[in-house]
Amino acid sequence: MKLGAFSASLSVKDIKVSKQFYETLGFSVFAGDIDKNYLIMKNGNALIGLFQGMFEQNILTFNPGWDENANKVEPFDDVRAIQKHLQENNIKLERETDENTSGPASIVMYDPDGNTILIDQHV
Numbered sequence: 001m002k003l004g005a006f007s008a009s010l011s012v013k014d015i016k017v018s019k020q021f022y023e024t025l026g027f028s029v030f031a032g033d034i035d036k037n038y039l040i041m042k043n044g045n046a047l048i049g050l051f052q053g054m055f056e057q058n059i060l061t062f063n064p065g066w067d068e069n070a071n072k073v074e075p076f077d078d079v080r081a082i083q084k085h086l087q088e089n090n091i092k093l094e095r096e097t098d099e100n101t102s103g104p105a106s107i108v109m110y111d112p113d114g115n116t117i118l119i120d121q122h123v
Contacts, residue, residue: 001085002077003062003119005070007040007047015039015052022048031070059116065123072123079105079121
């Protein structure tokens with residue numbers, strides 16, 4: 001199964017302080033809008049998202065159809081095919097997507113330790 005680009009989406013208390021911290025670690029702003037309380041930061045092929053006030057816990061994020069530069073990749077496994085595979089393997093989904101649609105969609109699940117996993121397709 002091809003899950004696409006991976007990033008850690010971090011719930012931060014102060015986005016400006018977090019931005020400065022991760023810049024010190026060698027990350028730079030790749031996308032987002034600090035005025036809207038979210039940034040995507042990049043260091044090589046490592047991606048982290050900084051999100052202030054959007055969710056309570058950190059999230060593991062996968063983007064089917066994208067590489068680490070947000071470029072479309074072909075072929076890729078559509079989120080609906082991933083959803084079907086997970087359901088067939090008795091993985092409980094917290095949020096599902098409509099199987100009769102196409103294009104951007106997302107699903108959410110928890111791993112056995114309660115970590116949130118977001119599969120968020122933008123293409």
